[in-house]
Amino acid sequence: xxxxxxxxxxxxxxxxxxFMEYFRKIDADIxxxxxxxxxxxxxxxxxxxxxxxxxxxVRKGYSGTAVFTKKKPLSVKYGLGEREIExxxxxxxxxxxxxxxxxxxxxxxxxxxxxxxxxLKWEDALFHYLTELDKEKPVIYCGDLNVAHQEIDLRNYKxxxxxxxxxxxxxxxxTRLLDSGFVDSLxxxxxxxxxxxxWWSYMKTVRERNIGWRIDYFxxxxxxxxxxxxxxxxxxxxxxxxxxxxxxxxx
Numbered sequence: 155x156x157x158x159x160x161x162x163x164x165x166x167x168x169x170x171x172x173f174m175e176y177f178r179k180i181d182a183d184i185x186x187x188x189x190x191x192x193x194x195x196x197x198x199x200x201x202x203x204x205x206x207x208x209x210x211x212v213r214k215g216y217s218g219t220a221v222f223t224k225k226k227p228l229s230v231k232y233g234l235g236e237r238e239i240e241x242x243x244x245x246x247x248x249x250x251x252x253x254x255x256x257x258x259x260x261x262x263x264x265x266x267x268x269x270x271x272x273x274l275k276w277e278d279a280l281f282h283y284l285t286e287l288d289k290e291k292p293v294i295y296c297g298d299l300n301v302a303h304q305e306i307d308l309r310n311y312k313x314x315x316x317x318x319x320x321x322x323x324x325x326x327x328x329t330r331l332l333d334s335g336f337v338d339s340l341x342x343x344x345x346x347x348x349x350x351x352x353w354w355s356y357m358k359t360v361r362e363r364n365i366g367w368r369i370d371y372f373x374x375x376x377x378x379x380x381x382x383x384x385x386x387x388x389x390x391x392x393x394x395x396x397x398x399x400x401x402x403x404x405x
Contacts, residue, residue, distance in 0.1 A: 155405045158182040159370060161259070161298040161353075161396035164191040165220070169199075171393035177201070180388075180398070183224050184248075188259035188298045190218035209233070211243035218243040219297070221257050225250065234283055245280075247287070252405055253378065254287045258297035263318045270323065273300075277327035285334055292375035294403075295336070298353075298396065299371050303328045303338065306348055307368040319369060331373070339372045339385035339401055352387055353396045364389075372401040381405060 158180055162168035165187060177185065185204075193210050204222040209232045211217040227248040233240030248255040258280070263270040287293050301324045305311040314320045332338060344350065351366025360366075372385055383402040391397050 155183045155403050156181070157184045157186070157255075157294065157296065157372065157401045157403070158398050159186040159188070159257070159296040159298075159372065159401075160398040161188040161370060161394060163189050163394040163396065164215075165199075166192060166197055168393045169197070173393055174199075176388075176391055176393070176398070180400070182222075182400075184255060185222040186246075186255075186257040186296055187220040187222075188218075188257070190220050190243075191215050192218060207246055207248065209240075209243040209246045212241045216242070217259060219246050219257050219259050221246050221248055221255070223248065223255075227255075234279055249291075253292045253294055253375075254290070256284065256287070256293060256295045258295065258299065260298060260300040262300050263321070263324065265318055267318060267321070270318075270321065274323055274327065277324070281327065281331055281334070284331065284336070288335060288375050292378045293336070294375075294378070294401070295373045296371060296399075296401070298369060299328070299373075300369055301325060301328055302367045302369055303332075306346070307351075309349075309351065309365045309367075319367065335376045336373050337376050337379045339374055339379065339382055340368075340387075340399070342379055342382065343385050350387060351389070352399060356395055370396055370399050372399060374401075374403075378403065378405075 205226050208220045229249040231247040244259045246257045263273040302308040302320050351368050352370035354361035354366040381404045386400050388398045
């Protein structure tokens with residue numbers, strides 16, 4: 155089974171930059187999007203053979219998630235049941251026979267950290283949600299999680315300590331999750347490989363010089379990791395300031 159996750163930073167713009175060509179070529183069983191930035195009826199993607207599930211933000215041109223899957227899920231849930239989270243369209247959960255898929259676009263704590271407290275409350279609610287799901291069946295948790303977990307996960311870690319996405323608090327929430335029966339699938343396969351990033355600033359030559367951050371993840375229940383075959387990135391795929399990430403797993 156092949157799963158893909160991609161923060162497209164606006165699906166309409168990404169379609170104009172080659173999204174459909176990549177979508178057809180990668181031929182994923184499940185394809186997750188974050189930051190779709192559309193409302194219902196604003197785009198019609200003809201994805202033959204796929205079931206489509208969209209979680210739209212109330213605010214126009216903001217946030218939003220989607221999942222396209224070849225196999226129809228047993229159930230679909232949007233959000234965590236908390237009003238402000240659902241208004242931003244940040245979570246879709248699909249239940250399948252053998253696992254839950256949780257596609258997430260994590261809130262950014264903002265450059266001045268004014269949203270850090272809200273972000274940490276979000277992390278606590280999501281931690282409870284994921285660990286409760288994991289009691290029922292294994293979880294594949296993916297998306298733009300807006301945190302570089304370790305120094306190896308961003309190019310300029312020395313100058314970014316304490317900045318949004320690399321605060322002690324945000325990194326600690328990720329550590330807590332990984333200490334609670336979950337595995338960062340890419341680091342399972344490539345624990346010491348440097349230069350693996352999934353987001354780059356749009357500033358000139360930044361992406362060419364690979365000055366990036368790894369903030370997009372496939373995190374899986376520990377009891378699933380032995381079934382994983384590989385966890386990689388596609389940094390050569392343009393269309394967004396993020397690149398797609400891929401999990402291949404025998405399910």
